[in-house]
Amino acid sequence: MSSENVEIGARLKELRNKTGLNQQEFAETIGVSYRSYRAYESGQREVTTAVLTKLYDLMGHSPMWVLTGRRTSLSETDMRVVKQAILAGLQTLSPEALNNSKEKASEFLQLVVKLSLQQGACLSLEDTKAISRQDFE
Numbered sequence: 307m308s309s310e311n312v313e314i315g316a317r318l319k320e321l322r323n324k325t326g327l328n329q330q331e332f333a334e335t336i337g338v339s340y341r342s343y344r345a346y347e348s349g350q351r352e353v354t355t356a357v358l359t360k361l362y363d364l365m366g367h368s369p370m371w372v373l374t375g376r377r378t379s380l381s382e383t384d385m386r387v388v389k390q391a392i393l394a395g396l397q398t399l400s401p402e403a404l405n406n407s408k409e410k411a412s413e414f415l416q417l418v419v420k421l422s423l424q425q426g427a428c429l430s431l432e433d434t435k436a437i438s439r440q441d442f443e
Contacts, residue, residue, distance in 0.1 A: 308349070309349075311349035311350070311351070311352060311353075312348075312349030313349075313375065314346070314349065314353055314372060314373060315346060315347045315348055315349040316349075317371070317372050317375060318343075318346055318347045318353070318372065319347050321361065321365060321367060321372075322347070325365075329343055329344055329347065335364065336357055336360045336361060336364065337356075337360055338357060353372065353373075358372055358373070366424075383426075384423060387419075387422050387423055387426065387427060387428055388419050388422070388423065390422070390428035391415075391418045391419045391421075391422035391423075391428045391429065392415055392418075392419060394418065394428055394429065394431060394434045395414060395415040395418040395419075395434060395438075396415070397431070397434075398431070398434045398435050398438045399411055399414065399438060403438070414437065414438060417437060418434055418437065421433075421437075
């Protein structure tokens with residue numbers, strides 16, 4: 307059992323704990339046997355590429371982070387999308403909405419950024435407005 311595998315296992319456990327699932331449920335979610343997942347999390351077995359891909363597809367966690375603990379930085383294109391998404395979100399929110407619930411406004415902006423990054427471009431203004439209506443009306 308290498309210390310690298312143990313560290314990877316700790317990150318897998320961290321991901322699993324965020325979901326609130328036990329090892330059996332998480333293993334089923336990512337499509338591996340309970341026995342295999344338990345071995346990944348304990349560091350007794352190397353994580354497969356298929357598992358890393360599944361974690362990325364389901365949870366958006368970078369294989370680089372799972373393997374090394376390092377976060378990857380955003381590309382220039384992604385940074386442009388983030389900026390456009392924040393601007394679109396701020397244009398959508400009324401000053402009252404921003405002042406009345408900064409927490410809710412922050413969650414709304416996070417959602418707009420996340421969805422924009424997932425599609426690789428800023429959400430349309432119509433979509434941004436539709437989301438804000440659900441959150442602020």
